[in-house]
Amino acid sequence: MVMNGRLLAAAAIAAGLAVHAPASAQVQFATSETRAVTYSSDVAAIIQQNCIVCHRPGGIGPMDLVTYEDARRYATRIRAQVSNGLMPPYAYDRNIGIQDLQGDWRLSDEEINTIVAWVDQGAALGDASAVPPPPSLPAAHEFTLQAELGPPDIIIRSTPIDVPSEGNDMWHRPIVPTGLTSDRCIKASQVKPATARAATVVHHAIPTFTRTQSDGSVQTLERATEYAMGKYGEISPDGVCRIAPADSDVRWDIHLYPGGVGANAPGTVIEDNVVELGLWLHPEGYEYEYKQDLGYYGFEEGPTEMIIPPGGTVMTQGLSSWDHPVRIDSWQPHGHLRLRAASLEIFYPETGRTETISMVSNWSAIWHQSHIYGADSAPLVPAGAVMIQKNWYDNSAANPNNPDPDQWVDYGARTADEMGHGWLAVTHLDEEGYQRLLAERQARQRPAADQ
Ligand code: HEC
Numbered sequence: 426m427v428m429n430g431r432l433l434a435a436a437a438i439a440a441g442l443a444v445h446a447p448a449s450a451q452v453q454f455a456t457s458e459t460r461a462v463t464y465s466s467d468v469a470a471i472i473q474q475n476c477i478v479c480h481r482p483g484g485i486g487p488m489d490l491v492t493y494e495d496a497r498r499y500a501t502r503i504r505a506q507v508s509n510g511l512m513p514p515y516a517y518d519r520n521i522g523i524q525d526l527q528g529d530w531r532l533s534d535e536e537i538n539t540i541v542a543w544v545d546q547g548a549a550l551g552d553a554s555a556v557p558p559p560p561s562l563p564a565a566h567e568f569t570l571q572a573e574l575g576p577p578d579i580i581i582r583s584t585p586i587d588v589p590s591e592g593n594d595m596w597h598r599p600i601v602p603t604g605l606t607s608d609r610c611i612k613a614s615q616v617k618p619a620t621a622r623a624a625t626v627v628h629h630a631i632p633t634f635t636r637t638q639s640d641g642s643v644q645t646l647e648r649a650t651e652y653a654m655g656k657y658g659e660i661s662p663d664g665v666c667r668i669a670p671a672d673s674d675v676r677w678d679i680h681l682y683p684g685g686v687g688a689n690a691p692g693t694v695i696e697d698n699v700v701e702l703g704l705w706l707h708p709e710g711y712e713y714e715y716k717q718d719l720g721y722y723g724f725e726e727g728p729t730e731m732i733i734p735p736g737g738t739v740m741t742q743g744l745s746s747w748d749h750p751v752r753i754d755s756w757q758p759h760g761h762l763r764l765r766a767a768s769l770e771i772f773y774p775e776t777g778r779t780e781t782i783s784m785v786s787n788w789s790a791i792w793h794q795s796h797i798y799g800a801d802s803a804p805l806v807p808a809g810a811v812m813i814q815k816n817w818y819d820n821s822a823a824n825p826n827n828p829d830p831d832q833w834v835d836y837g838a839r840t841a842d843e844m845g846h847g848w849l850a851v852t853h854l855d856e857e858g859y860q861r862l863l864a865e866r867q868a869r870q871r872p873a874a875d876q
Pocket residue numbers: 471472475476477478479480485486487499502503506507512513514687688689791
């Protein structure tokens with residue numbers, strides 16, 4: 426049976442927010458594949474294109490999946506992870522909300538069925554000489570966007586800090602010059618820990634552009650981007666400008682978690698940990714109409730509203746709206762170890778309709794993804810419409826990420842506390858631009874709809 430995201434979401438809501446069966450009880454694919462499936466002709470290409478970027482020597486995955494022998498050894502685990510939608514790590518519900526996403530790592534149903542059939546049929550090699558040659562990949566722990574965009578134009582590094590093997594959460598907030606001498610528009614940005622081992626201890630890193638005034642005070646300008654564990658880069662749509670200001674510094678806000686989180690956590694001292702911001706810039710004089718920024722849209726009502734009892738569940742929601750039309754270019758929910766599901770909806774007061782934009786019903790703090798909407802799918806939101814973000818928390822033992830179901834969990838910044846907010850890249854429009862973008866989009870979609 427194929428249980429799709431909509432069913433899961435509906436079932437989750439019907440179950441009174443007891444959303445989270447163990448990960449193994451999530452989406453299950455049964456295969457109807459009857460032909461002989463082999464590694465060489467069917468599976469190698471899927472693994473090469475979707476897995477080895479992380480599962481190779483020096484990559485962030487806990488084991489290599491480069492050769493047939495690797496894949497065969499881990500065949501049962503691969504089947505489980507892939508059929509449950511846990512690998513590749515991109516939790517985003519199928520068949521609900523916008524499915525046209527940039528940088529979507531999910532496998533297609535057909536690819537999942539192929540892997541399941543291969544394992545069920547005995548994980549055969551097939552014709553060894555027909556195994557495709559592995560693709561050339563950027564070196565592990567280069568910026569992943571480098572494969573697409575080449576090396577970043579500038580890299581801004583935090584100052585190094587040692588992270589102990591265990592202990593309480595740490596915050597590191599150095600201020601580092603950007604070296605920019607004129608305002609520039611950012612094409613893409615990516616933050617990453619400088620080494621693989623650091624990836625599990627850097628929970629969160631937020632670089633903000635600031636400028637030191639002549640009187641010595643520090644002025645906050647724009648948020649550069651945001652990183653949380655597992656997140657890759659952000660790409661801005663064409664024709665908009667996300668500003669990297671002249672004569673600016675980057676003020677880092679880096680949240681470190683000694684010992685690390687997740688199956689691949691090192692539990693060792695990480696010496697001289699550095700976090701890097703790579704910026705790909707449009708040329709000087711880039712022409713644009715509207716500005717995009719990355720915003721933090723919070724919805725905690727205050728600490729007392731966020732108490733999750735031992736073994737309990739909580740749902741919370743936040744409302745935001747704009748006094749001008751906007752386009753939502755990307756969405757990334759944020760929470761910690763008890764957050765298990767998140768959704769984004771828009772309520773249109775003129776029609777009374779609420780539209781589900783996105784839903785993630787198997788969320789994990791190890792993997793933060795910025796879901797970047799396709800150019801013709803990014804929601805165009807009229808002034809006054811209401812954005813509704815919902816988060817579902819599970820403090821029971823059924824939550825596979827829960828370190829301790831006997832704790833009361835409160836709102837707070839530590840990884841063991843909870844938070845709830847979203848990061849959204851938003852292009853700020855005016856009424857004329859909104860109407861024009863809407864008309865252009867409808868014109869592009871019309872021929873397809875007429876077929
Ligand atoms: C972006 C990097 C990345 C990609 C892409 C990726 N993995 Fe992983 N994988 C990881 C990391 C890190 C872990 C350990 C942490 C976790 O489970 O989330 C992991 C865990 C796993 C595990 C569980 C290992 C265990 O302990 O049992 C399996 C199996 C697996 N991956 C298979 C795959 C397959 C198959 C693909 C491609 C279809 C894939 N992965 C793609 C990074 C990745």
